[in-house]
Amino acid sequence: MRRLGGRRQGVNELVHLLQLDEHQRRQWLDRRQPAAHERxxxxxxxxxxxxxxxxxxxxxxxxxxxxxxxxxRQGRARGVFSEADSAEKLAYFAADTRRAGVELAVLPPADDIVRGCLDAIPVGLNEVAMLVGRRGLGGLDRTRMRHSRQAKKLVSAAQWHLDDVLDPHLAAQLREWIDIKPRLV
Known part of the structure; x- marks a missing residue:
């Protein structure tokens, strides 16, 4: 894997990145993109x-x-991370940042974070594969299991923001997902 040029240099380059404006940061990323299999x-x-x-x-x-x-955001815009990966990473990052007492005006509101997570779930609430009773995974195909697992991961990330959601409909939607989360794959 191509690194930033050694650990110390990589840290120094990221320190330098803090000083750059938006355009310069994008240029920095453009110049350093590794091969597709390493991105x-x-x-x-x-x-x-x-x-x-x-x-x-x-x-x-x-x-x-x-x-x-x-x-x-750049990782999502450049196609490095999927919509689901981006939503999950953002949700955990925002929750961790707020728990650490770092207040950022640029953090999206809880409604946007939760909406991003729920929108990234590839199936609807009435279509998601759930475990029923003691029945195992035998009756589920891989795609349905993968979608259920992705839903579980996104709901887990989103639920950290439930108390801060202002839209009552969105909060109710998240609560429905939280209620079925134990039965997701």
Whole structure:
């Protein structure tokens, strides 16, 4: 896997990225994109390095959090992460950021986060595969199991934001998913 050029240099490059404007950041990403088969791991590495900075309790936590949010959005826009992966990563990132006491004006509201997660579920509430009683997975095909598992992951990510959702219809929709979550694959 192609790294940023060594751990120390990679960290230094990300520190430099904090100083750049939107256009310069995009150029930075354009110049460093690895081969297609390495892209996802490269992006995940960037996010991991940022997570390490977020844990260090430095005075720049807000800057690092804002950079991570920007990279998550860029990863989705550039097709590195799927809609579902992006929604899940954003939901957990926003919850972790708020729990850590880092208030960012750029974080999307809970309604947008929950809506993104629910919209990324590939099947409807009445179509999702659920376990019934003691019946195992034998009767489910792979696609239905994968969709059910994806629904479970997205609901788990979204439920961290339930208390902050303002739209009562959206909150009720999330509660319905939470109610069936134990029966999802």
């Amino acid at each position: 996802a791991n490269w992006w995940l590495y960037l996010l991991l390095v940022i997570d390490q900075h977020l844990r260090d309790q430095s005075g720049r936590r807000a800057d690092w959090a804002e950079l991570k949010l920007w990279l998550l």
